[in-house]
Amino acid sequence: MKVAYWPGCVSRGFAPELHGAMARIAPLLDLELIELDRAACCGAGVLSEHNQELADTLNARTFALAQQTDGELMMNICSTCQGAQTECQERLDASAEYRALVNETLAGEGLVYETGLTNKNLLWLLVEEIGLETLRAKVRRPLTDLRVGPFYGCYIVRPVDRLGIDADRPRDTYLSRVIEALGGTVVEYAGMRKCCGFPIVTMNPETSLRQAGRHLGDAKDAHADCVVTPCPLCHLNLDLQQPMAERVVGREIGMPVLHLPQLVGLALGLSPKELGLQRHVVRPTAVVDWSTSVVAAVGA
C-alpha cells in the first residue's frame, strides 16, 4: 500500500527515533512511504489559536501536496498532527466558500485542496487498512507476557465526533487491540486517555509535569512494563521530561515509553537498536534484554 507520509516536526527534531522506526517497519508492513518533505508544520493547535485561517491554509497546502502523490491516503505518525489536521480539514470541508478562499491563497504555487482526502494516523491505518489479522500474521517475535500500557494523546481521542470515533470505529480502543495483536498484555490504567500536560510545559511546568507524573505512576501501579504512545509530543513529556516529572510527583517511576512503531517493530523482529530504543531518556531495560537484543519477556 502506497501512502503520502507526513512525519511531522517532532519526529525529525527531538524524537528522531520515531521517524527512524517508522522507516524500518514500513517495508515489513508492505507500506510504501511517499514522504511529504515539502509540507509545513501542522500548527499543533498553537497556530490555530493564533490565527485559524493560517493553520487551515498551511494544512490545506499539506493536503494538496498529498493529493498530488499517487498515495491511496495520507498517513501521519503523531496524535497531535492527526487532531490538528482533522480540525482544519473539518472547517475546509464544511464550507465551499471558505475552501475557495483558502485555495486562492494556495493558487500562487499551483496547489488546490479538494475534499475527499483521508488522513490516518499509523494506529488507525494498522487496524482499518492493514487489519489486525494481517498484522498478527506478520509477528515474528510475539510480545508474550510483556505488559504494555496504552497512552493515546488527547488529539487522537477527542472530540469523538470530529475524529469519527463511534461503535463501528472504536478508535479510542485501537491501541489495546494492536498490543493484543502483537502478543502483548494490555494494562489499562486511569490516565491512558488523559492529557500528558505537554502543551502547557512552558506556561505552567508544575501542572504539566504533575499530569505526566501521575499517569506514569498509574501505569506503574498497574504493573505495566512500559507505555506505548502514537504521539511524539506526549513522548517528550513522558520520556524526555520523566526525571522532572518524578521530582514533581515525588516518586521514582522509571517507566519506559515506546513510540508505536517501535513496539510494532519489536514484534516484527527488528532489534531494539534498529528502532532507536537506546535513544530514550528512560532506558527500556524492562522491555528489552540488552545483552541478547531479544524482548525479555519472550525468554530464551
Added chain:
Amino acid sequence: MAEPIAFTLRLRRYDPESGDAPFWAEHTIELEPHRSILDGILQAKARFDGSIAIRCSCQAAICGSCGVRINGRPGLACNTRLRDALRDAPDGVIEVEPMGNMPVIKDLVVDMDAVHWKKIRRVTPWLVAEEDGLPEREHLVDRDSMVDVTQAMACIQCGACVSDCLSMEADPLFVGPAAAAKAYRFVADPRDTQQLERLRDLAEDPHGIYDCTHCFTCIDACPKGVAPMNQIMRLRRRAADDHGIVDRNNGERHEAAFATLVRDRGLLHEAELLPRSYGGDSWLGKFHPAAGRVLLSSLPVVTKALLRGKVRPRVAVAGERLPREDRRHVQRIFDTVEGRPERLELNLYLSGVDEDGAGAAGRPPEGSETR
C-alpha cells in the same frame, strides 16, 4: 410505542456524614429504552430506596441540575437515553457516579458552590456597562455583533465540563472551562467596557487561560455544544493578538515564537521554541535572564538527551527547515493571511456545514452542530 424493558443501574452511593465508605448499589428498573437515566434513577428512588440523592428540576436539559458521570463520562442524566447508555456500558450495567473535581455532598449531588460557582464568580459574570447611574435609553447593539457570543451563552451551568477538566484535576486553582467560557461571553460583548481588564486578568493569572492544556475533554463533555476550550482559545487570541498582552506565564511569547519559527522555517524548531517562550521571540531570547534560568534547570535533561543521541547536536543548534522554495511559499501564506484587514474565523457551531460537505476523517457530518 416501545414496551418497557429492564435496565440495571449501578449507582455510586456516599454519605460523608455517615462515616461509612462510598459503595455501589445496583437496582433493576423497567422503562422504555428511549427514557432517560434520570427517569431510571427516579424510578429506583420511588420503588427501592427513597434515600438516593440526585438534583433535578426541568428534565429537559435546560436547568443544568442533573450533571453526573454515566459510564465514566460526564453528561446530563435527563438527556442521556437508557438505550444509549446501555450500549456504552462494558458489562451491561449502566454506571452512574457523581461528577468529578467537586466534593460530594451526598450520592450523586456534588458541591457546585465549592468549585463551579466560585470560579464563575471569579470572572465577574455580569456586564460592566459604561454609564454611571441610569442611562437615558436602552443600549442598542448590532445583531451581528452578538452572534459570536451565542455559543458561550448556550451554557446551562451544569458543571459537566468542570467535572472532567484534566487541567483542573492537576491544578484545582485553574479557572476552568465553564468560567472561561463565561468570561468570553462578556469579553466579546460589544457593550462591555472592561474587556481589556478582563483579558489581562485572565492572561496574567498563573491559573488562567494559559493553564488549559488543550485536551478537548470539555468539548466532549458539554451537552449544549458550548465547546469551552474553543472559547479559551478565542480569549487567548484576543489577549495576545488583539491587545498584545505579554503575560508572565509565557503564553503570548510561546504563541508568537511558535508562529515566527514556522514562518521562518516551515517546521518547528523545539530547541529555539523553549528559550524564546521564556525570553522573547528572537534568536536573542535565550540570553534573557528568564530563559537562562529555565535552560539551566533543564540542562540535566538536555545533556542526557544529547548523550543518548536522542537529540542530535545539529538538530539542537540548527534545527530542521523546509527547502528554500517551500519556505518562500509558507511565508507568502503568512503574509496573505496576516495581511487581511480582519482575522477570519469559521465557527461551525454558528455556520453549520454545507449540505454536500463531506466530513473530516472520511465521515459525513451529522447536522449543523458539528463542534
